[in-house]
Amino acid sequence: MTASGTTERWVRALPTVTGRFDPDAAALAAHLAHGEDLLAALPSKPDRSPRQHGLADVVHRSARRLRSSFLRAHATTVYDEVTERRTLSPRLPELARGAARRVPGLLPDPDQMAAELRHAQADKEGREIDQAIFFSELLRLPDVGAHVLESMRGPTPRALALLPEFRRVGELHLGSVHLVRLHGVAHVTIHNGHCLNAEDDRLVDDLETAVDLALLDDDVHVGTLRGGEVDHPRYAGRRVFSAGINLKDLHCGRITYIDFLLRRETGFIHKLLRGLAVEDDPSTWPHDAVEKPWAAGVDTFAIGGGMQLLLVFDRVVAGADAYFSLPAAREGIVPGAGNLRLGRLAGGRLARQVILGGRKLWAGEPDARLVCDEVVEPGDVGDALDRAAHDLDNPAVVANRAMLTLAEEPPDVFRAYLARFALVQAQRLYSPDVLAKVGRFAS
Template sequence: MITEASSSLDTDARALEQFTSEGVRDLASLPSKADRTTAQIALADGVHHESRRLRARFMAQHADEVYDALTDGRTRRPRISELVLSAAERFPGLVPTADELAAESSLAQQRKEGREIDQGIFFQHVLRHPGAGRHLVDSMLLPTGRALALLPDFRASGSLELGTVRIERRDGIAHVTITNIHCLNAEDNELTADLETAVDLVLLDDGTHVGVLRGGVMTHPRYAGRRVFSAGINLKHLHGGKISFVDFLLGRELGFISKLVRGVLTEDGLGQRIEKPWVAGVDTFAIGGGMQLLLVLDHVVAASDSYLSLPAAQEGIVPGLANLRLTRAVGSRIARQIVLGGRKVWASEQDARLLVDDVADPREMDQAVDRAADVLASPAVAPNRRMLNHADEPVDQFREYMAEFALTQALRLYSADVLGKVARFSA
C-alpha cells in the first residue's frame, strides 16, 4: 500500500497496480451499471472511492516523476490525449486504458462507470506542479498536426472548409465562421477540434493580421436566415456520452482557447509564440461556451438584439474558465448573478458594456465587425495585447485554476444532478 512516507516511484506504481487490479475484477463481476441492485451500486461506489483515493495519493507524491517518465524528461511535448493514454500503459491502474474508454464510448452518460474522473485526478496533480504543469500548458500551445498539414493550402488559397468551421482570409483579416448549424452552433468534440485547427491556421498564416470569430447563418426554422454565435455545449451529445472529458472539457481550455489568449508556440528552440488580436461578432446569442470565448477576445461587437448567458450552473457543470475571468470583467456581484443565478445580459443593457465593446444595429453588423478588425490590424496591437493578457492572467494563475477545474469538472460530469438533467435530452 502507498503510504504518506512513500518509497520509490516503481515500488508505489506496483502497489497501485496490484490494488486497482482487484477493483477491476470486482467491477467486472457486476452487471452493467444500469442493471445493478442497490447493494451492487454500493459495492461499485466503494471500489471507485478506494481506488481513486490511492490514485490521488500516488499522484500527490509522484506527479513530477510520472510526468517526466511520460515525456522522456520533458524532451517531448505530447498533447493531453496522448499523455493520458501513455500513462495508462506506463502506470497500470492510474487512468483508464484505451480499451476501457472505447468500451464506454457508445454508452449514454448515466450508464458509464465514470472512469474519466480518474483522468481528472491525474491532470489535477500534473497541473498543480509548477514544472510539469507549465510544460503541459506550453505543450498544448503547439500547432496541431492537422493544422500544419493544411497550412500550405490555406496560405495559397486563403480559404478552407473544416467540417464545422469555415475560414476565409480577406485583406489580411481571417474570418473564422462557425458552421455547426444543425445544432445552432452548439459545441461538441468535432467543433472543438475544428476551431483549434482554424485558430492555428490564423496564427501561423503570414498573410493574416487579425482573426474574426462569428457564427454562421442558420437553417433552423426559428432562426432561419440569421447568424447565431453559439448555443453552448451540445446537451444531446452530453446525454449521449459523446462529450469527451479530455478532448472537449479540458482540450478546449488548454487548446484553442489558450491559444486565443497566448498564441501558438513555435518549435524554434526559443519558446517563441505567435500572437494575433481577435474580434468577435455576436449575433442573436452567445450562450455558455460562446460567452466564455468573449472573455478572451480583444474586441466584441454585439448586435443590439443579442444576449449573453452562462447557464452552466443550471446544467450542473462549471462554465470553463468563466469563474476566473468573468469577475475581472464585471465584478464579483454581477459575476455571481450570471454564473450562479443564470442571468441573461442583453446587449442593450448598460451592464453589457462591461462585456462587449460595440453594440450595433443587426443590419450593420458586417460593417461594425470590419471596422473593429481594421483598428486591431496595427502592428503595435499584438505586443500590447500580450502584455495586457500577461497582467490579467499570468500563466501560473491559469495553470492553478486548471488543476482544480480538471477534477471538479470531471466529478460534475458524473454527478447525480447533472445526469438527471441531461437525461431530458435524447442522443
C-alpha cells in the same frame, strides 16, 4: 464470501504509498487490477441493483483515493518518464495513454475508454474522473503544469498538414468551421447549424485547427469569429454565435473529457489569448509565441461556452437584439474558465449574478458593455466586425495585448485555476443533478 465482504476486504488492503516509485507503482497496479475484477463481477451499470451501485461506488472511491495518493508522491516522475524528461511535448491524449502504459491502472486504458463511449453519460463507469485526477495533479505542480500547458500551445498536426493549402488558396472548409483569408483578416465562421452552433468534440477540433492556421499564416494579421446561419425552426436563416455545450451530445456520452472539456481550455481558447508557442530558435528570438488580435461578432446570443469565448477577445461587437449568458448553475457544470475571467472583466457581483443566478445580459444593457465593446443594428454586425478587425491591425496592438494578458491573467494563475477545474468539472459530469438535467435531451 459475499460480494460486499470481498469488497470490504479489498478496501482494507489499500496499499500505503511509500515514496519509492517502482514498489508503489507495482502495488497500485496489483491492487487496482483486483478492483477491476470486482467491478467486472457486477452487472453493467444500467442493470445494477441499488446495492450493486453502492459496491461499485466503494470500489471507485477507494481506487481514486489510491490514485490521488500515488500522484501526490510521484506525479513529477510519471510525467518525466512519459515525456523523456520533458524533451517531448505530447498533447493531452498521448500523455494520458503514455501514463496508462507506464503505470497500469493509474489511468483507464484505450479499451476501457472505448467501452465508455458506447454508453450514455449516465451509464458510464465514470473513468474520465480517473483521467481528471491525473491531469489535476500534473497541473497542480508549477513546473510540470507549465510544461503541460506549453505543450498544448503548439500547432496541431492537422493544422500543419493543411497549412500549405491554406497559404495557397486562402480558404478551407473544415467540417463545422469555414476559414477564409481576406485582406489580411482570417474570418472564422462556425457552421454547426443543426444544434444552434453548439460546441461538440468535432467543433473543438475544427476551431483549434482554424485558430492554428490563422496564427501560422504570415499573411493574416487579425482574426475574427462569428456564428453562421442555423437550421432551428425558431431561428432558421438567422446567424447565431453559439448555444454553448451540446447538451444532447453530453447526454449521449459524446462530450469527452480530454478532447472537449480540457482541450478547448488548453487548446484553441488558450491560443486565442496567448498565441501559438514557437520553437526556441535564432530566427524567432526573442519571441516565444505567435500572437494576433481577435475580434468576435455576436448575432442573436452567446450562451455558455459562447459567452466564455468572448472573454478572451480583444474586441466584441453585438447586434442590438443579442444577449449573453452563462447558465452554469442551471446546467450543473462549471463554465470553463468563465469563473476566472468574468469577474475580472465585469466585477465579482455581476459575475455571481450571471453564473450563479443565471442572469442574461442583453446587449443594450449598460452592464453588457463590460463584455461587449460595441452594439449595432442586427444587420450591421458583419460591417462592424470588419471595422473592428481593421482597427486591431496594428503591430503595436500585438505587443500591448500580450502585456495586458500577462497583467490580467498571469500564466501561473491560469494553471492553478485549471488544476482545480480539471477535477471539479469531471466530478460534475457524473453528478446526479447533471445527469438528471441532461436526461431531458434523451430524445
